Amino acid sequence: MTFLSIKQPILVLNETICRKNLSKMAEKAKKHQLNLVPHFKTHQSLKVGEWCRDFGVKEITVSSLKMAQYFSQQAWDNIHIAFPFNPLLTAELNQLAQSQSISIQLVNEEVCLILAAAIDHPIGYFIEIDAGYGRTGVEVSDFGLIEKIMRVASKNKNMFFKGFYIHAGHSYHADLDGIKHIHEQTRAALKMLKDKYHSEFPHLLTRSGDTPCCSIMDNFEGIDEIGPGNFVFYDLTQAKIGSCLKEDIAVALAVPVVDIHWDKKEVLVHGGGVHLAKDELINADGSKNYGEVVLFKDRHWQLQGHPSYIKSISQEHGIIKASDQLIRNIKIGDVIGILPVHSCMTADCMGSYISTEGEIIDHLEGHSKK
């Protein structure tokens, strides 16, 4: 299969752009003496994992035990499961930890008690701190709970404290000032915790995770490690908030054009919510945007001077409001590209990739749909 023989929706991955994103983040990490521990929930791919290794990545982040099992094939120095640990998977954790260095995330005493009674292989743990938007984590000032977790865990000699983790996911919906504010808040919280617990745990690490702060900010004092995920592909959301340019987006969903309404300047493609997911942006004119059109050329795609967007989406249908430029340049039976609003979700929906060189690239979901 070559890239140009696409007939059905498939996610096209440009290795060159992806490597450029990796290179840039790796250089930034190096410059600021940060350990880059990228989050693999975005790509979920062994192949992209190999590319990461080319840029010096030795430890990785995932969001589920299942994902950790998948990547343990590659023998990473450490795999961190960055999700409040699900205590129902304690036996599976013990098993995985026999052959793979693993760390987990704790946010309460209950799970810590279960693990302290059951863990029989070395497991590191981070205490997750609430980034300030209430999704998950221990409140930064709740030293009582932090120390309770430390105390319970210390009863099990296989459990060792690695440090504090913050994922400031609310930065994805912020503007530049908001991102700056969030980053300073994250930094201050991690620095305070490090100062407070450093004497007791001289090796404790602080880690923050979000792509916007890691892409935009330049002061990482107080932070030892970064674990961004989305940056590997970026997407329209990241371009909108200034984490990247649209030219940095490394994936485009290839979709066939099945109908054109010349009068309304609308284009129907086979590409809907089951392919792109349903994340949306609002354009400056108030219209909805479920993805932006690019045209494939040679072994890449081209942004359009006058952008066209998917304006509405259902399970399998996408309707593009086409610019004059686009409507002049396409016909039924063409395959065009859609830059995703949220690349992590699109990749998870699609479950595999084709590179711009025509190579099929794996994804944990392991299906080549749809």
Place this chain on the structure above:
Amino acid sequence: MTFLSIKQPILVLNETICRKNLSKMAEKAKKHQLNLVPHFKTHQSLKVGEWCRDFGVKEITVSSLKMAQYFSQQAWDNIHIAFPFNPLLTAELNQLAQSQSISIQLVNEEVCLILAAAIDHPIGYFIEIDAGYGRTGVEVSDFGLIEKIMRVASKNKNMFFKGFYIHAGHSYHADLDGIKHIHEQTRAALKMLKDKYHSEFPHLLTRSGDTPCCSIMDNFEGIDEIGPGNFVFYDLTQAKIGSCLKEDIAVALAVPVVDIHWDKKEVLVHGGGVHLAKDELINADGSKNYGEVVLFKDRHWQLQGHPSYIKSISQEHGIIKASDQLIRNIKIGDVIGILPVHSCMTADCMGSYISTEGEIIDHLEGHSKK
């Protein structure tokens, strides 16, 4: 694996409820002398296909050629691909039509020309008529285009006209009055087209598709066939608009509870956008609803007197705003159920099911995640 040993997100399917939904729709179709040609894009499952057969279903609807290929294993009398045909798949269509009776959907002359030059096995086609919300289809009054398609197709003796198809997908966002209005519009359009073309095509069929109209309405004069999909599982959206009761919803996403904030009455579950999809409803109080909590008991689940909802969702996280009743009754490590807002999308995200009897049930996506 039994139903009660669930440890990770999985979609639980209650066969009893599902069969009740099938039975009710099959009886309604019989009462109104309608041919029930259910849309399999909702369940995408061979096993659920078998259940459909128990209620007299002989012909089915799908949304892609790939889905048609999957269900052709079951030798249906006909498989209709209810999506404007993608002309890039003409060779695959010819191949499939060698062993399986297939019909497709046409909305323009361009694709018809390509097919007329290439089809070498019998293929039926419906002309899709725009239901009035501009997603797809020929405008109902555009007899010029309708007849152009008929004329072009008639050049190929393997292409035969089956009739007119309308999918009134906008009924999913309507209230009861809206649904009535949409149904009457659909009925009037199909009746007019049937009257107009009946003498030339005495066997032409009219088909409409949406679950709300098929569930609620009682006058199908002018309609020969119905192709609803969602009714097999239903969901919170359908319950909200009155197509079903919440008791009729046949699937619930099982999710582990990983953290509880007693003070805020919030519950964190491993169940996010990659499991449920991100469809949302707005509750009466203006809050967002990404799914409603049910509690598993014996081999089923129970609705809660004071409902609790997922109030926010990210890739893997779901945060439940818990009622007092719920917060008193759950603990970390429990597995609870979430009734989905849009069951078609949730099933597609999950890619397989477990029945309440503990049996794994197939889905076209074929992965048991996550």
